[in-house]
Amino acid sequence: MRTLLTFVLAGCAAATAGATEPAAAVSSLPADLSASIERVRLPGGEPMGLVGTSLVFELAPGWWVGPALYGAATGHRGGLFTWGVEGQRRWQLAPRWQLGAGLYVGGGGGASAPVGGGLMLRPHADLMFDFGRWSAGVSAAQVRFPSGTIRSSQLGLQVSVHDAFAFAGPGHDGQSLAFAGAGGLGLQRISVQLGRYGASGSEAGFDTVGVRADRPAGRWLETTLEAAGAAKGGASGYAEFGAGLLALWPADARVRVGLHGALGLAGGGGVATGGGTFGKLGAVGRVSLGRDATLELEAGRVRAFTGDFNARYVQLALGVALGASASDTAPGPSFKTVHDTEWALSVEHYVRAQRKTGGAPSLDAIGLEVRRSIGGGFYAGGRALSAMRGGAGAYSVGLIGLGAGTRFGADRAWSAGAEAMVGAAGGGGVDSSGGAIVQPMAWAGHRMGRFGSLKLALGYVKSLHGGLATPVVDLAWAVDFGTP
Structure with a gap:
């Protein structure tokens, strides 16, 4: 265990300690946002669909590193999550064909799965075809919990969207620099959310706390990424991760109203989410509190697709504007x-x-x-x-x-x-x-x-x-x- 952790931390150190400051104030790294799905066999032959997402950056030619998350999506283990770090080495076989080999190291568990202490390893090989702004292919992977009894080898499918991560070197805090695009991850806003899920059947309601990040996708449209967990009630251990779309139209100078829908993975805490997939849809009102802050109220319904969880929800969110905006798609740099x-x-x-x-x-x-x-x-x-x-x-x-x-x-x-x-x-x-x-x-x-x-x-x-x-x-x- 200590050897493995030393290897992970040393790998991150090697990728950054020797880096030199870019010649320009602002530099950029290739970045890939990937999603994968595979069917894992648990002890006794129990099938479980496993969905993974990762955001990796090319720190050196052919070498990619970044955070990753895996969660149960089908079967009976909704609420099994792990997150950690993904490292990859890629080779170009032909103009559009790429071979990759990688290792995910993370921790987690849930849904009474036999994960032992929680350490998860996922060595894998991927064959991908490049379509331009995105690529797709197949992966051969092994999911293993060394201190548990899960060990499964399987094939899966993977899709990656190509992007770029623009950044400045450390020490430029408060300065105004020219970015050719949104910069960073392109986020427009980040919000802290306090929510309440109502009763679902015989299950009592519970309170949640979470965060949501918004990225502009048009004049009135934003994409969202969110995560939340139970903070009060009888669902300690419940967690959810989702991605969605938020549409807001101006009602007056300070108020916007619209709809927010999201899909994702959820479970734990005894909440009946079945295999783990869920969806939510709600009405949203957003009030501007000034130049950078917003207050948002959302109310709607959340439902597990393969479980009994079906409840009304309400949440209040305090948001802070970041650097991105819908105008970042315009040509030319912006400060x-x-x-x-x-x-x-x-x-x-x-x-x-x-x-x-x-x-x-x-x-x-x-x-x-x-x-x-x-x-x-x-x-x-x-x-x-x-x-x-x-x-x-x-x-x-x-x-x-x-x-x-x-x-x-x-x-x-x-x-x-x-x-x-x-x-x-x-x-x-x-x-x-x-x-x-x-x-x-x-x-x-x-x-x-x-x-x-x-x-x-x-x-x-x-x-x-x-x-x-x-x-x-x-x-x-x-x-x-x-x-x-």
Whole structure:
């Protein structure tokens, strides 16, 4: 286990520590957003459809790295999720044919699947045909949980959409730079959501907390990506991930109204989502609170396609505008204010993880972290973690919050700061009853090359309604850059 984690972190370090600053203030990397589907065989021959998504970047010719998520989509294991990091090596066989080999390393579980501690490995090979702006092909993969009993080899289908990731080097926070397009991931807005799902049959309602990112797709149309988890009620461990379309039309200068629909994967916490796929449709009203902030109210219905979950929902969202807009499709560069941004891959150790059945053995989780400067040394951030060791494979966490940091030393290579985050956690028998948790952290870091840094954080995680209360230690490899 330690050897595998060392390999993952060392790979990220090698990709960034030796990087040099681009000659221009703004540079760009090829990026692929991919989706895959395959049929996994669980012990006893039980079939399960597994859907995966990844966002990978070409850090060196032929070498791609980025975050990835996998979840159950058919069968009886709705709520099984893992997330982690994907690394790939690609070779061009012919002008339109490409062969790839890769490895996914992540953590998670759920739906009582025999995942052991939660570590998931997925070595794979892909044969893809390029259609121009997108490609499609077949994959041969093995899904394996080393500390569990799942080990399945199968063929699958994969589709990738080609894009570009424009960024500035670190140290340009607050400056105005020219971007030929949206810059970054092209996001227009990010929102924090508080929701309520009503009762579904004999199941009681529950509260959720989540985030949603919007990307412009036209004058009145936006694409959305969202994630949420149960924070209060009897569904601790429930999580959902979805993608959708949001259409808004102006009612007056400050108000827009419209519809939002999304499809995705959901389950856990005893919620009857069947195989895991769900859809939701609601009416939306958005009010502008000023130049950058919005308040949004959405109400509608959510339904599992192969389970009994069918409920009304309402959610309130506070949104903050980012750099992208519908006008970014116009030719020529546009000047945008840059914000220092950090992405990190981490391994987090819970000294004690109190269980519902008694006892408090330790656990380790793999995490993905994002932080973005909001000025004055402060930043907004989010973290997602899933257990990979400790016998709590289904335990997952989603956090959002605020922090502050500073750089010091003769070459400003050292940094330190603190943050406070709130969110939802559950699954794996960990006593996070209801789901809501808080996690304050203090951290220190040292720059390793132009873009990379190694960070150590100490903190404490506390469930608001359950017995979970433990010190935590977090080791992360972070990549720093600037985006609009």
